[in-house]
Amino acid sequence: MYAMTRRAALFAFTACAALLAGAAQAQNALDDITKSKTIKIAIPTDFPPYGFVGSDMAPQGLDIDVAKLIAAKLGATVELIPVTTANRIPYLQTKKADLVISTLGKNPDREKVIDFTIAYSPFFIAVFAPKAVAIKEPGDLAGKSVAVTRGSVDDQELTKVAPPSAEIRRFEDNNATISAFLAGQTQLVATSAQVASTIMQKNASLGLEYKFLLKDSPNFIGVAKGEDTLRTRVNEIVMEARRSGEIDRLCKKWLGREPGDLPM
Amino acid sequence: MVALDFGAILADWRTLLVGVGWTLGLTAVSAVLGLLLGIAFAWARSEGPAPLRVVVGAYVELIRNTPFIVQLFFIFFGLPAAGFRLSPEIASVIAMVANLSGYATEIVRAGVEATPRGQREAAISLALSRTHIFLYVVVPPALRRIWPALVSQIIIVMLGSAVCGQISVPELTFAANLIQSRNFRSFEAFIIVAAIYLILAFLVRRLLRWAGPRFVFGR
Numbered sequence: 001m002y003a004m005t006r007r008a009a010l011f012a013f014t015a016c017a018a019l020l021a022g023a024a025q026a027q028n029a030l031d032d033i034t035k036s037k038t039i040k041i042a043i044p045t046d047f048p049p050y051g052f053v054g055s056d057m058a059p060q061g062l063d064i065d066v067a068k069l070i071a072a073k074l075g076a077t078v079e080l081i082p083v084t085t086a087n088r089i090p091y092l093q094t095k096k097a098d099l100v101i102s103t104l105g106k107n108p109d110r111e112k113v114i115d116f117t118i119a120y121s122p123f124f125i126a127v128f129a130p131k132a133v134a135i136k137e138p139g140d141l142a143g144k145s146v147a148v149t150r151g152s153v154d155d156q157e158l159t160k161v162a163p164p165s166a167e168i169r170r171f172e173d174n175n176a177t178i179s180a181f182l183a184g185q186t187q188l189v190a191t192s193a194q195v196a197s198t199i200m201q202k203n204a205s206l207g208l209e210y211k212f213l214l215k216d217s218p219n220f221i222g223v224a225k226g227e228d229t230l231r232t233r234v235n236e237i238v239m240e241a242r243r244s245g246e247i248d249r250l251c252k253k254w255l256g257r258e259p260g261d262l263p264m
Numbered sequence: 265m266v267a268l269d270f271g272a273i274l275a276d277w278r279t280l281l282v283g284v285g286w287t288l289g290l291t292a293v294s295a296v297l298g299l300l301l302g303i304a305f306a307w308a309r310s311e312g313p314a315p316l317r318v319v320v321g322a323y324v325e326l327i328r329n330t331p332f333i334v335q336l337f338f339i340f341f342g343l344p345a346a347g348f349r350l351s352p353e354i355a356s357v358i359a360m361v362a363n364l365s366g367y368a369t370e371i372v373r374a375g376v377e378a379t380p381r382g383q384r385e386a387a388i389s390l391a392l393s394r395t396h397i398f399l400y401v402v403v404p405p406a407l408r409r410i411w412p413a414l415v416s417q418i419i420i421v422m423l424g425s426a427v428c429g430q431i432s433v434p435e436l437t438f439a440a441n442l443i444q445s446r447n448f449r450s451f452e453a454f455i456i457v458a459a460i461y462l463i464l465a466f467l468v469r470r471l472l473r474w475a476g477p478r479f480v481f482g483r
Contacts, residue, residue, distance in 0.1 A: 147432075151445020169352070169432040170442065176430065183344040185352070 029098050029223075030230040037076050041067040042097035042222075045082040049197040049254040050103045050123075050219075062254035063101045063219075066120055069246065070099070070221075073237045089114060092224050099234065100222035103194075114225055117234045119218035119262040120241075121251060125154050126214055128196045129188040131207040138212065141166035147186040149177045157214040158190040182206075190214060193255060210256040218262055273452045276443045283439030284460060290353075290435065291422040291468065294360035298421070299414070301361065302368025307398055309369060310376050320369065327366025333427045335359050340431045356428040364421045371413050375406030407481040415472045419465050426461075436460060 033039045043063050044051035051061040059080055071078035081097050088104065091097040092114050103123050106116050127146065129135055135144070138161035146162070148155045150170035162168060169186050171177040174195055181189040182203060188211070189196070200208050221238070223231040241247045242262065251259040273280075308320045327335070336359040340352065350358065379402050387401040407414075429438030436457055444453035 150432075150442060155445075170438075171432055172430050172441075179341050180431070183341050184349055185340070185344065 029227045030233055033074060033076050033098060033230070038079055039071050039074060039076040039099065040079045040081055040097045041071065042081045042083040042088050042091045042100040042102055043067055044085070044088075044102045046084065047103055047194055048201060049193065050121075052201075062121055062250055063103060065250050065254070066221075066247075067099070067101045069241060069250075070101075070234060070237050073240075074233070089222065092222050095224065098224075098227075098230065102222075103219050104222050105217055106220045110222075115223045115227065115231055116220040117223060117231055118238055118264045119220050120238050120247060121219045122216045122255070122260055122262065123193060123219050124213055124216045124255075125157055125190070125192050126196070126257075127158070127188055127190045127211045128199075128208050129211055131209055133187055133211075135188065135211045139163060141188070143167075144188060145169055145186040146188045146190050147171060147177045147181040148190040149174050153215065154190050154192065161214065213257075213260070216260055268452055268455075269449060270452050270456065272447050272449045273443055273456050276439075279434075279439045279443060280436070280456070280460070282434055283436035283457075284464070286433060286435040286438075287422065287425055287464065288468075290356055290360060290425045290428065290433070291418065293357055294364050294421060294425075295418045295472075297357075297361045298364030298368055298418075301365035302372050303403060305365060305369035306372035306376055309373055311394075311398065324366050324369050327363055328370070332359065332363050332424050333430070335363060336427060336431065352428070352431045352433045355431060356425070356433050359428075360421055360425060363424070364417065367417050368414060371410050371417060372403075372406060374413075375410035376402055378409060379406060404481040408477070411473075411476045411481070415469055415476070418472065419469060422465065422468060423461060 043059060044061075045053050045059050047061075047063075049061050051059060051063045054060045059082065064080065067078055067080060081091065083091050083097070083100070083102055085102075088100050088102045089110065092100050100114075101120070104110075104116075105123065110116075127135065127141070133144075135141065142163045142165045145167040146158065147169050148158050148171070150172060155168075155170060158168060167186075169180065171180055174191070177189065177191065178195065178199060180186055182199070189199075196208065196210070199206070221234060223234065238247075242259075247259055247262075251257060305320045305324070308316045309324070312320070336356065339350065339359050340355040343350065343355075383401060383405075384397060387397045392401065425435055426437035428435050429441060432438070434442075440453045440457040444450040
């Protein structure tokens with residue numbers, strides 16, 4: 001029984017290795033795109049302001065604009081494929097998408113299964129408040145109250161920089177943090193770009209805006225393993241967009257801030 | 265086998281101490297105010313004018329038939345919409361006082377109604393006023409009768425204050441949550457906090473049993 005299981009595992013492993021080797025050899029995504037004049041790009045639809053569904057039911061957001069930009073530069077029409085955080089990498093591995101532009105961060109585990117282009121935008125944690133609250137840097141938090149979710153990265157980063165006289169109010173989860181802030185129990189809120197954007201969408205009259213940065217973590221575009229020609233071409237396009245100010249414009253439009261220093 | 269590391273929790277003893285302080289402070293304030301309100305409401309329910317009886321009766325039913333956390337969230341998250349913005353600490357005190365007073369009303373009323381008729385009649389024959397009769401003849405023996413039940417209720421409210429951490433009051437459970445969210449030693453954190461609650465409950469019970477006959481209703 002044990003031996004059979006082992007043999008089965010070995011077989012499965014060999015099969016996987018053969019498949020991966022096959023995938024690594026087939027570097028034809030760029031050719032296919034050029035030929036068919038369409039590109040399939042995986043985008044988020046549940047992650048504002050990076051990707052969400054607008055009132056016209058069409059996807060919109062920073063990642064969607066970047067997808068359209070890249071498709072235009074490649075001379076292809078874009079086919080947007082909505083993905084979730086959990087299935088965006090499998091979509092790439094199974095060739096259901098040519099690129100993943102879905103607020104994707106880079107880490108060693110992911111680098112084993114897919115390739116990354118250079119960074120195109122930041123995902124970040126920051127302090128947010130209505131326009132009327134004058135805050136520019138951590139020191140300005142003195143004597144002010146800030147809502148944050150207890151034990152989150154948001155909490156850790158805020159605790160590092162906040163002056164002792166800042167009143168940090170820690171809540172159980174994101175919903176309690178948002179509720180407390182919206183009820184006016186605190187003047188500011190420290191949270192991720194995504195959560196802040198959701199608040200902005202649902203409570204436009206509040207005039208919530210970005211105040212200062214707590215932590216940046218850049219987003220990269222995912223490419224199937226071994227698709228080096230496509231990756232090189234997309235790198236050129238992103239580099240050009242970064243240089244020309246196109247990325248700056250999109251970041252200001254969707255994130256309310258400059259992209260900052262984006263890594264290669 | 266889990267390797268227990270209590271040192272990681274106890275290193276944060278200041279946070280725990282602040283937590284104990286808040287838990288005891290909240291309990292002390294709500295016990296005093298809750299008892300006073302409870303006595304007043306018990307009077308209203310047993311001897312007050314008819315409209316007042318109905319209002320207080322409705323209040324008692326409302327408090328006793330809704331969860332404490334809902335009462336707290338209503339005060340903290342709900343009332344700001346009506347223009348009452350309260351700090352988490354004040355909201356917690358109000359919720360705890362309201363909660364205790366609801367239960368204390370019924371406990372005290374049980375004691376009041378158990379007062380023998382002859383005792384009142386004796387007081388009336390001495391020409392005492394109605395207020396005097398209630399405050400000096402009815403309430404003290406009533407409190408003596410129901411004191412153990414009331415002490416239990418105060419302990420329940422103290423343990424219930426664990427919920428106040430949800431709205432960022434730095435009480436004991438909040439302290440445990442904060443510590444375990446930083447070092448992920450949740451097992452040890454909650455063992456220690458459970459032990460602290462046990463000790464606090466024991467001490468508070470002893471203190472109230474001792475203080476009752478001396479300061480509240482006389483021997």
